Amino acid sequence: MNDALLDVIVQTREVQGADVAVLELAALDGQALPRFAAGAHVDVHLAPGVVRQYSLCGDPARANVYRLGVLREAQSRGGSAAVHVQLQAGALTRISAPRNLFPLVADAQRSILLGGGIGITPLIAMAHTLHARGEAFELHYRARSRSRCAFVDELLAAPFAASVFTHFSDEGDDQRLDLAQVLGDPAPGTHLYTCGPTGFMDWVIAGARAQGFSAEQIHHEYFQVEVDSAGAGFEVQAVRSGKTLQVAPEQSLLAALREAGIAVEVSCEQGVCGTCLCDVLEGEPDHRDHYLTDEEKQSNEQIVVCCSRARSARLVLDI
Numbered sequence: 001m002n003d004a005l006l007d008v009i010v011q012t013r014e015v016q017g018a019d020v021a022v023l024e025l026a027a028l029d030g031q032a033l034p035r036f037a038a039g040a041h042v043d044v045h046l047a048p049g050v051v052r053q054y055s056l057c058g059d060p061a062r063a064n065v066y067r068l069g070v071l072r073e074a075q076s077r078g079g080s081a082a083v084h085v086q087l088q089a090g091a092l093t094r095i096s097a098p099r100n101l102f103p104l105v106a107d108a109q110r111s112i113l114l115g116g117g118i119g120i121t122p123l124i125a126m127a128h129t130l131h132a133r134g135e136a137f138e139l140h141y142r143a144r145s146r147s148r149c150a151f152v153d154e155l156l157a158a159p160f161a162a163s164v165f166t167h168f169s170d171e172g173d174d175q176r177l178d179l180a181q182v183l184g185d186p187a188p189g190t191h192l193y194t195c196g197p198t199g200f201m202d203w204v205i206a207g208a209r210a211q212g213f214s215a216e217q218i219h220h221e222y223f224q225v226e227v228d229s230a231g232a233g234f235e236v237q238a239v240r241s242g243k244t245l246q247v248a249p250e251q252s253l254l255a256a257l258r259e260a261g262i263a264v265e266v267s268c269e270q271g272v273c274g275t276c277l278c279d280v281l282e283g284e285p286d287h288r289d290h291y292l293t294d295e296e297k298q299s300n301e302q303i304v305v306c307c308s309r310a311r312s313a314r315l316v317l318d319i
């Protein structure tokens, strides 16, 4: 992973649908941007302490431009509102190099891409790559209404438009998303990729499991999660910092660490990005994140400190 930040300029900006800012970012010095693979995101540094992850939704084959689609959230904690206000055409900002926590599997026989609302963004990049590879895929875009969505027109005019299917809640029954039919047979080599609001993804994943898809065939990326980091109190020994602290029932582990003066690098603060990952030396975490895999959670070797807690009365952390 490259930790160096990139200085970029907003080369183009347009608002699509009801409230989606579609931005194209280019390197400030005109140099090439690092290549990325479909499914990657960048951290956008909007202000001190305000860092947000946005998926790259452009064609990965298109050099020198990163494309983002950012929905203005009514409940914005500062991120999407800052993007909409600050990142006008010509504005400068800093981003991380692309990171990919949602990669395509190589040599799939069939790929099913299921996007809910603005969760379509990483799947657009995937569609470009799968089309370029000549692999079989379907891209399904479900949203409340056609007029509120971004990217609809361009997807329906894309070279892979025959593989694009839209499903809008306010249109007829004949275009509703029939999940079981779309998922079909989970034959070996079939892979499902989904991104969208938590409720949508939980529905898709539960449907895929019921249909017989294995964990290895289901790939997902949460971008909008409700974080419940409250629970019973517990004690934390922070070994490298030489401190022991109490986490109160209504306090998050992250807040308690900060209160004790222990610096923790964070980004999403929603248990999604893995920036705040910390090694567990003793004790049993109560994992509440969407970053670690089920196997990693069972091993209890690491904890995502921005949202997780403890099942044991005490945790010993390498921090």
Ligand code: FES
Residues within 6 Å of the ligand: 265, 266, 267, 268, 269, 270, 271, 272, 273, 274, 275, 276, 277, 289, 291, 304, 305, 306, 307
């Ligand atoms: S800061 Fe992103 S997972 Fe904790």
